[in-house]
Amino acid sequence: MGVTFPNESPQYRAARNKLLEREVALRREMEAVAAEIRALPPGGPAPEDYEFDHIDAKGAPAKVRLSELFRPGTDTLLIYHYMFPRHRGDKRPGPSVGPVAQLPLEEGPCPSCTALLDNWEGAIAHVEGLGANIAAVAKAPIERIAAFAAHRGWRNLKLLSAANNSFKRDYHGEDEEGQQMPILTVFHKGPDGVIRLSWASELLFMPTEPKQDPRHLGTVEPMWTLLDLTPAGRPDANEQLEYACCRTEVQANKQS
Secondary structure (H helix, E strand, C coil), X not given: CCCCCCCCCHHHHHHHHHHHHHHHHXXXXXXXXXXXXXXXXXCCECCCCCEEEEECCCCCEEEEEHHHHCCCXXXXXXXXXXCCCCCCCCCCCCCCCCCCCCCCHHHXXXXXXXXXXXXXXXXXXXXXXXXXXXXXXECCCHHHHHHHXXXXXXXXXXXXXXXXXXXXXXXXXXXXXXXXXCCEXXXXXXXXXXXXEXXXXXXXXXXXXXXXXXXXXXXXXHHHHHHCCCCCCCCCCCCCCCCCCCCCHHHHHHHC
């Protein structure tokens, strides 16, 4: 290819060119898998037109149906199952300030899910501008979710509560014991108006090898995919709600 960088060694270039062959093969496989996702037969129809709690344009609690989450002229809806409340075994610190800081730890938001939604917040306008719809659904009361989102600085992401329906249980965003699960579900509305599941991140439930990340959302987690490109790779640590080194401007303003 003829691409080189300043002062690189022959050993680096030889190893890099060999790795490029694997990257090309990986790209080919990723494109093939994406094509197979699109070619899946229609999934099962939603068992009901679920009614969620949300905050309407006037800032008041309201109800919205699954079918109403599809904007006119669109047929695709991505719904992430937000672990709020978090898994009871998750002992990472909760937020130190803000509207949910005084909650018992097990009732607060999952740091990993929150990090993912932080990553997605800026992408929402692009995703929806290109014809899809996207939302996150939690089990916590909608007022609690909305207050935390406002404190976090989220303005674009549509947030829902399934506190009063079985959506999360039906679509494996909640297990038999009521523990929340971080699955992504994608729905398609056909010309007949029937809403069907088209894909879900079921890789979450597949066995992993030692020290292997589940990667069920591996290509849509910008933070982790960026770290994959660094010499150290993914640190042996989990996402946190706050970092002493790097508070966001929103967090800093709230705490000052």
